[in-house]
Amino acid sequence: MNIPDNLYYSKDHEWLLIEADNGTVGITAHAAEQLGDITFVELPEIGAKIGQGDELAVVESIKAASDIFAPAGGTVKEINTELDNAPEKINSDPYGEGWICKISAVDEAELNELMTAEQYAAFLEEKD
Amino acid sequence: MKLIYEKSVPGRRGVQLPDCSVPPHKARIPSSLRREKSAVLPEVSELDVVRHYTNLSRKNFSIDTNFYPLGSCTMKYNPKVCESVAKNEGFSRLHPLLPQLRNGGILTQGALKVLYNSERFFAEITGMAEMTLQPMAGAHGELTGVMLIAAYHKSKGNNKKRILIPDSAHGTNPASATIAGYSVTTIPSNKDGVMDFEAFKKELTDDVAGVMLTAPNTLGLFNSHVTEICKLVHEIDGLVYYDGANLNALVGRVRPGDLGFDVVHLNLHKTFATPHGGGGPGAGAVGVIDKLRKFLPVSRIEKRDDGTYALNYNAEDSIGYISAFYGNFGIILRAYAYLLMIGADGLREVSDHAVLSANYIRVKLKEFYDLPYDRICMHECVFSASRQMKNGIHALDIAKGLIDLGFHPPTIYFPLIVKEAMMIEPTETESKAELDAFIEAMKKIAQEASDNPEELHNAPISTPVGRLDEVAAVREMNLSAN
Amino acid sequence: MSRASYVPFVESERQELLKEIGVNSIDELFSDVPREFQVKSLNIPKGKSEIEVERRIKALSRQNRTDLICFLGGGFYDHYTPAAIDAILSRGEFLTAYTPYQPEVAQGTLQAAFEFQSGICRLTEMEVANASLYDGGTAIYEAAMMAARVTRRNKILVDCGVNPIYRKMLESYTSNLDMQFECVSTNGGTVNREKFLKKLDNSVAGIVIQNPNFFGCIDDLTDIIDAAHNVGALAVMSVYPISLGILKTPGAMGADIVVGEGQSLGLPLSFGGPYVGFMATRKKYVRKMPGRIVGITRDDQNRKGFVLTLQAREQHIRREKATSNICSNENLCALASAIYLSLMGKEGLKEVAELCADNASYAYYKLLEIPNVSRAFKSTFFNEFCIKLPCDAKDIIGELIDKGFAAGFPVGRYYEGMENVALISVTEMRTKEEIDNLAAALESVIRDW
Incomplete structure (x- = not known):
């Protein structure tokens, strides 16, 4: 399973890339695989203020609809509108073109709640 | 097969209408209020239509043509006499507003009597004080039931916000509770397949308005804690809701009211043998205990001292109107005919044989499929395809394989708490020969799953279409004729 | 065994199933349900034959007045079903x-x-x-x-x-x-x-x-x-x-x-x-x-x-x-x-709608000719219209039942202040003769009021 080292991970299988105090959010390869072929992503609104753990987006496949929770709080400043036409990018490139949104002003303290790649790998193993 | 629209020939007609019998009129509807172009409906003959839809019907499995062991759906035989009596013109041509004309109740005594008697029958069967027949489906009954629970708490000034629902419940339970204004707390099942009693007790705090239970549950198991659960909920002035989806296991033998339930819904299209119609119309009667009577929706049917029936629209505490009139009357009439046919003794035979047949399938197949909860079941049993998964065969493949052998598949992937679930409900109306044929088919598939799994992946091959690309359906969203 | 529970088992088959399951009786299959909660009998009549059920329901259907000529609508209409x-x-x-x-x-x-x-x-x-x-x-x-x-x-x-x-x-x-x-x-x-x-x-x-x-x-x-x-x-x-x-x-x-x-x-x-x-x-x-x-x-x-x-x-x-x-x-x-929609088709649906509108228009002007009957609104209508009667519409419609008509709906049931207004609907099912008869009946009821 692909679990990049440079990201933070939540127990709900979201990843977070931190650049300065900006964060990019997506779902992990494991989550994408569990959901199967993704058919639709309900993106958040730009400017929405969200707290850590709040509902951020919804990812739909044929047999499931899954809430995506914010791995960290902040303000939504960019959304991946490419997903409107090509939601399958989450399956094909979950850590790249399949990103969901970018949030600004992430509180560093909240990162302590998240896992490192190594911890997430162990977390997945334990779940199995 | 082509769409009926693609069979259209400009100028062809299906129905001949009478000539206009009235003289030319003074005021025509002005063109500003008229549509610009005619609706592009098919231009076909009556035979075109009859042949089109008859041929379409032949692409369906149905109870009349195939065994349909669909768990939690109670696909029993739908007696033909119930259909024919519902077509009586004295009912089919009856206008629902007629009772509202002066002395109107008198104009519809037959229909009101059917409703009144049906209410009495269902109240007796469920052990409830009073019924409403207005809900138009099971989920509609659930919503009505939760609205009744809300009305009760409102009247008592109770500030309750949550409904507890086990994780094995049908999706309609949490959906209905939510749109009735409650938040839902999901209670996990324990290793025996029933709601975890300890987890339940932990969540049962003062802010709980009620609990929604399916009995037997979606694993076909009867929760032996059920009466205790009712008692505990009542202690905090909560109410217990009985989802009647599985009443076929208990009908004629056990009454939810006696167990301590406060609100009950029935699916007349399951337990009471009205046809499913490919997804509806159904009917969802709701019963309540005495203290909830006054909240029932308007109108109420009453029997007067002189033996006539009347509608009462004055119900101060009522939750109001949940149906425009009296519910799906035509369906209620069919269920009424069914009840007249089978009577009390027949009802008990229903549950007896529904349970007998399910257990027969359970013991005959457990050698071939994993049975996560290996104990006596009620009207349905749940297997898992986990053993076949080792060869790459999933519940879906088994379902599709059954189709090629002439059987409708069981319910699969539900309940969610069983991996690769296959939920089998034979009902009481299938003969031993039919059950045996199904058992043989399941064995054959188990064999094939180990000998020749690739073949199963290609199933079904005997149907008009093979497995369809559901992902493409969502992405392309081709939802109406161009 | 009752006559009509639609259960196809004969006794020997039932015994065979019980044996396969490994229990002695059907009762044993219900052992999860406490005995005290299992009812002995229900207060529901004994099952009947198909002939008896048909007879009974037919008798009930005769207690409904579907013989009335229907001008009642309100969102629910007496249309033809092919x-x-x-x-x-x-x-x-x-x-x-x-x-x-x-x-x-x-x-x-x-x-x-x-x-x-x-x-x-x-x-x-x-x-x-x-x-x-x-x-x-x-x-x-x-x-x-x-x-x-x-x-x-x-x-x-x-x-x-x-x-x-x-x-x-x-x-x-x-x-x-x-x-x-x-x-x-x-x-x-x-x-x-x-x-x-x-x-x-x-x-x-x-x-x-x-x-x-x-x-x-x-x-x-x-x-x-x-x-x-x-x-x-x-x-x-x-x-x-x-x-x-x-x-x-x-x-x-x-x-x-x-x-x-x-x-x-x-x-x-x-x-x-x-x-x-x-x-x-x-x-x-x-x-x-x-x-x-x-x-x-x-x-x-x-x-x-x-x-x-x-x-x-x-x-x-x-x-x-x-x-x-x-x-x-x-x-x-x-x-x-x-x-x-397929049977009616493109032309048929238009014709049904025109027939409804024509019949309703004829009925409207016919009824307005009756003394003391007047229009309730000036707006254009399709196949249903409101007329104002000289007294409570409920009572007049009640009288018309005795003359064989479900003549319309008394609007005052739902709208305060409109007690004298009747809502009358006319579909393709109504003939000129029926409309004329309604007009005559209404005229006589109002005259004798």
Whole structure:
């Protein structure tokens, strides 16, 4: 399973890339695989203020609809509108073109709640 | 097969209408209020239509043509006499507003009597004080039931916000509770397949308005804690809701009211043998205990001292109107005919044989499929395809394989708490020969799953279409004729 | 063994099954249920034979006055249902099939539902329709909730010309929710523009309007729909599908969600149900729409097929976050409507609508010739109209029952101050003779009052 080292991970299988105090959010390869072929992503609104753990987006496949929770709080400043036409990018490139949104002003303290790649790998193993 | 629209020939007609019998009129509807172009409906003959839809019907499995062991759906035989009596013109041509004309109740005594008697029958069967027949489906009954629970708490000034629902419940339970204004707390099942009693007790705090239970549950198991659960909920002035989806296991033998339930819904299209119609119309009667009577929706049917029936629209505490009139009357009439046919003794035979047949399938197949909860079941049993998964065969493949052998598949992937679930409900109306044929088919598939799994992946091959690309359906969203 | 429980087991088979299961009696299978909760008997009559049941139900049916000549409408109409509908609906393959969750063995049901959706889209000039809802009333409620979901607002303005029973349903369903309803009274039988414009602001999720409205009046509602759009609200329009054979469509007026009662499309009156609700909308809102939707796709051999689609909106997947709790719908009734639209076809539906309008227009002027009968509104109507009587309409309609007519509906039942107004509907089923007879009967009742 692909679990990049440079990201933070939540127990709900979201990843977070931190650049300065900006964060990019997506779902992990494991989550994408569990959901199967993704058919639709309900993106958040730009400017929405969200707290850590709040509902951020919804990812739909044929047999499931899954809430995506914010791995960290902040303000939504960019959304991946490419997903409107090509939601399958989450399956094909979950850590790249399949990103969901970018949030600004992430509180560093909240990162302590998240896992490192190594911890997430162990977390997945334990779940199995 | 082509769409009926693609069979259209400009100028062809299906129905001949009478000539206009009235003289030319003074005021025509002005063109500003008229549509610009005619609706592009098919231009076909009556035979075109009859042949089109008859041929379409032949692409369906149905109870009349195939065994349909669909768990939690109670696909029993739908007696033909119930259909024919519902077509009586004295009912089919009856206008629902007629009772509202002066002395109107008198104009519809037959229909009101059917409703009144049906209410009495269902109240007796469920052990409830009073019924409403207005809900138009099971989920509609659930919503009505939760609205009744809300009305009760409102009247008592109770500030309750949550409904507890086990994780094995049908999706309609949490959906209905939510749109009735409650938040839902999901209670996990324990290793025996029933709601975890300890987890339940932990969540049962003062802010709980009620609990929604399916009995037997979606694993076909009867929760032996059920009466205790009712008692505990009542202690905090909560109410217990009985989802009647599985009443076929208990009908004629056990009454939810006696167990301590406060609100009950029935699916007349399951337990009471009205046809499913490919997804509806159904009917969802709701019963309540005495203290909830006054909240029932308007109108109420009453029997007067002189033996006539009347509608009462004055119900101060009522939750109001949940149906425009009296519910799906035509369906209620069919269920009424069914009840007249089978009577009390027949009802008990229903549950007896529904349970007998399910257990027969359970013991005959457990050698071939994993049975996560290996104990006596009620009207349905749940297997898992986990053993076949080792060869790459999933519940879906088994379902599709059954189709090629002439059987409708069981319910699969539900309940969610069983991996690769296959939920089998034979009902009481299938003969031993039919059950045996199904058992043989399941064995054959188990064999094939180990000998020749690739073949199963290609199933079904005997149907008009093979497995369809559901992902493409969502992405392309081709939802109406161009 | 009773005669008719439809259980096919004989005693020896029953014993065989018990033996295989390894129990001695059926009672043992119920051992999880405490003994004290198992009833000995029920107070329900003994089972009867088919002959007796038929006889009894026939006798009950005779206690219903379906012999009255029907001028009663109010949203539910005495239209003709071609014989072919019942012939097709009686086929067990349609009648006794389940919800098409296994598409390979349900292509008949699925294609028919797709054709229903298509018919509704073409009739209303909308982009997408669902496979049915329970009825016209619940469809309005679902549409109001959908408008709130789309706009994330919670105020709904409802025109008082919307069927009063449906307005009551709307109120009941939302009484525990954070939703706000305001009824806007009509003016001269149609939408009160001034009042609507005053109430429209950016807190409004949607407006609910009906055409023809409960009084039978018809209108071009484009301006009011535009006004709703200007504040970001959605326009929900309830329609009478037969009228769309000739009337300006909700799509052409700009409506966002179109709903209605489909009873007029080939379903018997049947004392209030089963009927069929329909809902159509614009493609961009389809994911917010409740109910089942059928779509086209292909199998692995590239053969065209139909499936239930966009199911992630629905309760069996989304549970408490579903767009609605609806599961069973009114599929067989939707099938009846699809067959009706096919039989009537492009010209037939127009002709039915014209016949209704012509008959109603004749009846209107005929009744207005009666002394002391006057028009209630000036507005144009389709097949239903209001007239003002010299005394309580309830009493006059009551008298007309004795003369063999269900002459109309007393509007005062739902509208205060309109006690003298009768709502009279005329369909293609009524003849000139019946209309003339109604006029004569009404004239004599009023004369003798």
